[in-house]
Amino acid sequence: MSERNESALKGEELSGQLGKLEGWTLADEKRLEKEYRFPDFKEALAYVNRLGEAAERAGHHPDIFFTWGKVKVTLWTHSAGGVTAKDVALAKEADAVR
DSSP states (O other): OGGGGGGOOOOOOOOHHHHHHHSSSEEETEEEEEEEEEESSSHHHHHHHHHHHHHHHOOOOOOEETTTTTEEEEEOOOGGGOOOOOHHHHHHHHHHOO
16 A cells, blocks of 8 residues: 555554554554663664655655754654654654664
């Protein structure tokens, strides 16, 4: 299914999917967010690179804020105006490449 045809998850469906994710929060009921902490710049950068590779494989790209020892990941599907199944899948992958 193309990103343009994906619908944003809402209500119980969104809550159920969020419940399957560890440490992710829902911002403005439209975006998944999670902050990862690292002991230094090098490890944070390595994580960003692994996440970037996973995002490329998925064809779905998060917003990433990266600074010394911290990476904040924000996921949502712009064309759907909210969180879709692709965002949930990439959130799981973001945790897996940690």
